[in-house]
Amino acid sequence: MSDPLFQAALAEVAAAVEAELPRLLPQPAGHTAKLDHAMAYACLGGGKRLRPLLTVAGADLFGVARAQSLRAAAALEMLHCYSLVHDDLPCMDDDDLRRGRPTVHKAFDEATAVLAGDGLQAQAFAVLADPATHPEPAVRVELVAGLAAAAGPRGMVGGQAIDLLAEELAGQGKTLDMAEIGHLQALKTGALIGFAAEAGAILGGAAMAERQALRSYADAIGLAFQIADDILDHEGDAAMLGKRVGKDAAAGKATFVGLLGLDGARARAAALTSAAQQHLAALKGDTGVLHGLAAFVITRRS
Amino acid sequence: MSDPLFQAALAEVAAAVEAELPRLLPQPAGHTAKLDHAMAYACLGGGKRLRPLLTVAGADLFGVARAQSLRAAAALEMLHCYSLVHDDLPCMDDDDLRRGRPTVHKAFDEATAVLAGDGLQAQAFAVLADPATHPEPAVRVELVAGLAAAAGPRGMVGGQAIDLLAEELAGQGKTLDMAEIGHLQALKTGALIGFAAEAGAILGGAAMAERQALRSYADAIGLAFQIADDILDHEGDAAMLGKRVGKDAAAGKATFVGLLGLDGARARAAALTSAAQQHLAALKGDTGVLHGLAAFVITRRS
Numbered sequence: 001m002s003d004p005l006f007q008a009a010l011a012e013v014a015a016a017v018e019a020e021l022p023r024l025l026p027q028p029a030g031h032t033a034k035l036d037h038a039m040a041y042a043c044l045g046g047g048k049r050l051r052p053l054l055t056v057a058g059a060d061l062f063g064v065a066r067a068q069s070l071r072a073a074a075a076l077e078m079l080h081c082y083s084l085v086h087d088d089l090p091c092m093d094d095d096d097l098r099r100g101r102p103t104v105h106k107a108f109d110e111a112t113a114v115l116a117g118d119g120l121q122a123q124a125f126a127v128l129a130d131p132a133t134h135p136e137p138a139v140r141v142e143l144v145a146g147l148a149a150a151a152g153p154r155g156m157v158g159g160q161a162i163d164l165l166a167e168e169l170a171g172q173g174k175t176l177d178m179a180e181i182g183h184l185q186a187l188k189t190g191a192l193i194g195f196a197a198e199a200g201a202i203l204g205g206a207a208m209a210e211r212q213a214l215r216s217y218a219d220a221i222g223l224a225f226q227i228a229d230d231i232l233d234h235e236g237d238a239a240m241l242g243k244r245v246g247k248d249a250a251a252g253k254a255t256f257v258g259l260l261g262l263d264g265a266r267a268r269a270a271a272l273t274s275a276a277q278q279h280l281a282a283l284k285g286d287t288g289v290l291h292g293l294a295a296f297v298i299t300r301r302s
Numbered sequence: 303m304s305d306p307l308f309q310a311a312l313a314e315v316a317a318a319v320e321a322e323l324p325r326l327l328p329q330p331a332g333h334t335a336k337l338d339h340a341m342a343y344a345c346l347g348g349g350k351r352l353r354p355l356l357t358v359a360g361a362d363l364f365g366v367a368r369a370q371s372l373r374a375a376a377a378l379e380m381l382h383c384y385s386l387v388h389d390d391l392p393c394m395d396d397d398d399l400r401r402g403r404p405t406v407h408k409a410f411d412e413a414t415a416v417l418a419g420d421g422l423q424a425q426a427f428a429v430l431a432d433p434a435t436h437p438e439p440a441v442r443v444e445l446v447a448g449l450a451a452a453a454g455p456r457g458m459v460g461g462q463a464i465d466l467l468a469e470e471l472a473g474q475g476k477t478l479d480m481a482e483i484g485h486l487q488a489l490k491t492g493a494l495i496g497f498a499a500e501a502g503a504i505l506g507g508a509a510m511a512e513r514q515a516l517r518s519y520a521d522a523i524g525l526a527f528q529i530a531d532d533i534l535d536h537e538g539d540a541a542m543l544g545k546r547v548g549k550d551a552a553a554g555k556a557t558f559v560g561l562l563g564l565d566g567a568r569a570r571a572a573a574l575t576s577a578a579q580q581h582l583a584a585l586k587g588d589t590g591v592l593h594g595l596a597a598f599v600i601t602r603r604s
Contacts, residue, residue, distance in 0.1 A: 026455040031482070035455055035463035086420060091412035110393035111466050114416070115459050118388060121420065122454035125427050129447035138439035144446050145431035152424035153328045153337055157417050161337035164413050180333070 006292025013056045013073070014049040016066070020074045024127050026119075038108045038116035039123070043081045046099035048300075050225070051076050053293060054196040055203075058214050061285040062204020068134055072143060072199050075127040079151055080192060082120035085113050087160065121151070134203060142202050150195035159188025166253050175254035185226040186219070193222035213282035217290065220276035225297045227269040230255040232302070234262065269298045308594025315358045315375070316351040318368070322376045326429050328421075340410045340418035341425070345383045348401035350602075352527070353378050355595060356498040357505075360516050363587040364506020370436055374445060374501050377429040381453055382494060384422035387415050389462065423453070436505060444504050452497040461490025468555050477556035487528040488521070495524035515584035519592065522578035527599045529571040532557040534604070536564065571600045 021043050028036035052073035059069035088095040088103040089110065096106050105113035127133060128143045149155055162184040166176050176184065197218035201211035234257045256265045276294040280287040323345050330338035354375035361371035390397040390405040391412065398408050407415035429435060430445045451457055464486040468478050478486065499520035503513040536559045558567045578596040582589040 026460075031464045031467050031485070032455060032460040034467065035460060039455060083420075086416055089413075089416060091416060111391075112463070114388055114391060114393060115463050115466075117420070118385075118423065118453075119455040119459040121423050122450050122457075122459060125446060126450035126454055129443050129450060136439075137443045141431050141439045141443040141446065144427055144443065148424050148428035148431060151420075152428055153334060153341060153421040155424075157421040157424060158328075158334045158337060161414070161417055162333045164417075165333055165336070183333070 003292040003295060005288050006296055009057065009289040009292070010049070010053055010296075013053045013070075014047075016056075016070055017049050017052040017074055017077060018044060020070045021077065024071065024074050024078075025123065034108065034112055035115055035119060038104055038112045039119050041107060042085045042104050042116055042120060043078060045101070047077070047081070049077065050293070050297075051080055051193060051196040053289070054193065054218055055200045057289045057293070058197045058200020059203045060200070060289075061210075061214075061283060061287070062201065062206050064200065064203045067132075068203055069200060071127055071130070071133045072203060073196075075124040075133075075143075076147065076192065076196050076199065078120045078124040078127070079147060079156075082117040082124070083151075083156055083160070083192075085117040085120070089113060092160075092164075139202060139205070143199055146195050146198060146202065150191040155187055155191035156189075159184055159186070159191070163188060163253075170253050175258070177254075178259050181254050181256065181259065182223070185223060189226055190219055190222035193225065194218045210283055213279050217276045217279035217294070220272045220279065221294050221297050224269045224272035224276065224294070227256045227265050227272070228298050228300065230257045231262065231265055231269070232300075233257075266298075273298050305594035305597060307590050308598055311359065311591040311594070312351070312355055312598075315355045315372075316349075318358075318372055319351050319354040319376055319379060320346060322372045323379065326373065326376050326380075327425065336410065336414055337417055337421060340406055340414045341421050343409060344387045344406050344418055344422060345380060347403070349379070349383070351379065352595070352599075353382055353495060353498040355591070356495065356520055357502045359591045359595070360499045360502020361505045362502070362591075363512075363516075363585060363589065364503065364508050366502065366505045369434075370505055371502060373429055373432070373435045374505055375498075377426040377435075377445075378449065378494065378498050378501065380422045380426040380429070381449060384419040384426070385453075385458055385462070385494075387419040387422070391415060394462075394466075441504060441507070445501055448497050448500060448504065452493040457489055457493035458491075461486055461488070461493070465490060465555075472555050477560070479556075480561050483556050483558065483561065484525065487525060491528055492521055492524035495527065496520045512585055515581050519578045519581035519596070522574045522581065523596050523599050526571045526574035526578065526596070529558045529567050529574070530600045530602065532559045533564065533567055533571070534602075535559075568600075575600050 022040065025040050025043065026036045055073040055076060056066065056069045084098060085104045087093050088098055089105055095103055097103065104116055124147065125144055128147060129140055134140050151157065166184065169175065194215050197214045198211060201214045233255070256268065260268055273294045277291055280290055324342060327342050327345065328338045357375040357378060358368065358371045386400060387406045389395050390400055391407055397405055399405065406418055426449065427446055430449060431442055436442050453459065468486065471477065496517050499516045500513060503516045558570065562570055575596045579593055582592055
């Protein structure tokens with residue numbers, strides 16, 4: 001189950017992104033120091049960094065310099081981390097713990113958490129728009145457009161809104177059906193995961209067919225990742241995950257495990273992983289790391 | 303005091319932006335309808351639309367098509383409106399009323415208000431990155447970079463963080479001095495107002511000297527606007543303003559009126575308005591509307 005090539009790549013990219021992020025975040029200074037610290041706290045010290053790996057491994061296929069792909073990867077990670085900060089707020093999921101540490105509104109305060117998330121979103125776009133990310137304005141603006149679509153009301157934020165609705169419906173004893181929960185996840189987590197891989201192809205000036213293959217690959221593992229998350233939430237333990245478990249099912253929300261059963265969910269995740277790996281066949285270059293990532297998504301224990 | 307040329311331009315641009323915004327916002331549909339409605343509610347039905355006028359009147363100087371400048375203006379207005387939604391949250395200013403209507407978290411709920419603000423920020427970048435805003439990728443990405451800087455931790459969000467600090471200090475009986483409160487306002491409201499005018503010059507491919515003149519003009523009226531706001535907050539009435547008055551002074555926060563006295567604040571605002579109008583002398587073309595806007599900023603009653 002442990003793929004040494006993939007594990008080495010994940011560790012390498014995680015370390016490189018951890019080093020890149022502080023260079024791209026505001027240096028804590030003066031009267032904004034608390035905000036600056038909160039933004040760094042939200043981004044640093046944890047996370048699997050799967051999105052950065054998707055961007056970097058995707059970009060590697062097209063010979064993109066790491067100096068560029070790591071910037072894009074860090075920008076996407078900022079966007080992802082902002083969404084976690086806001087998702088953890090008392091008016092949202094009300095979580096005290098994230099990656100085994102106090103959430104931002106617990107470590108700082110609620111107002112600072114709102115602003116830190118807001119600032120991270122702006123900073124993600126600032127990084128993508130910076131010439132250091134790619135010399136061609138057309139490439140940079142395509143990255144911006146892609147991230148804005150993935151993050152916006154028909155992407156991640158839309159998915160979070162459907163998640164709120166699902167919770168409201170659960171209170172009335174209703175649940176989403178399989179198509180609806182698939183749509184929710186495609187927006188809430190799928191859009192950014194799909195774009196993370198596509199961003200590598202955009203940086204590399206890939207042909208549309210290759211870009212589409214990478215996108216389809218990532219869309220499939222995005223959904224597999226979410227199904228695996230439900231399985232972990234169903235059977236995992238809090239110490240390993242660094243967050244509360246069983247909360248979705250306890251809240252009466254529809255989960256893939258609830259809809260498909262545990263075996264059905266496992267089978268669906270495995271089928272998506274196979275589909276993802278088949279999309280890689282359309283790509284030239286060494287896709288070993290991306291193959292390993294697809295397998296990891298459903299075998300991970302946290 | 304009422305400048306007919308300026309008033310007509312303001313009314314025209316306000317109506318045009320009010321018509322443009324719904325075309326650029328997600329159409330309420332399906333499971334995201336509540337979020338979509340909240341985003342529209344946050345943007346529509348009010349506001350002076352001074353930022354859009356800055357962008358459009360600035361762009362007019364360089365012969366930019368209104369179809370383009372109105373898109374950029376609408377994007378900046380989305381960014382501004384998102385900041386108001388988050389600013390009104392219970393953990394921030396905790397305001398129930400905005401422009402005489404219930405704030406977004408009152409009309410909808412707190413979680414939806416967080417997401418609506420987040421979605422508006424993403425959508426603002428999506429609109430700027432769209433080829434319909436300008437055919438040149440280099441222009442679009444410059445707009446994106448400018449907005450990201452104006453909105454981020456060294457712009458608007460940074461200013462909001464200093465505002466939180468000011469409130470904390472007020473609780474300890476300390477207040478910011480004149481330089482500090484000037485810095486706060488330069489970030490919190492000045493950055494976006496300055497960029498609103500600059501965006502018109504960027505769209506028009508203006509020479510750097512013209513772009514800088516427009517920026518300096520807008521920086522001056524941005525600060526004058528804020529001083530006028532403090533004066534209105536000191537002496538205005540809630541019905542006219544559509545929001546609570548006297549709250550900053552009541553919270554013990556430093557205000558320009560508190561630091562300079564009422565007459566001193568009025569004199570400072572008038573001097574800034576003159577300075578703004580002098581910057582316009584560096585520009586060719588008809589700057590009548592921008593002259594009128596500078597005068598309006600300190601004579602407005604709401």
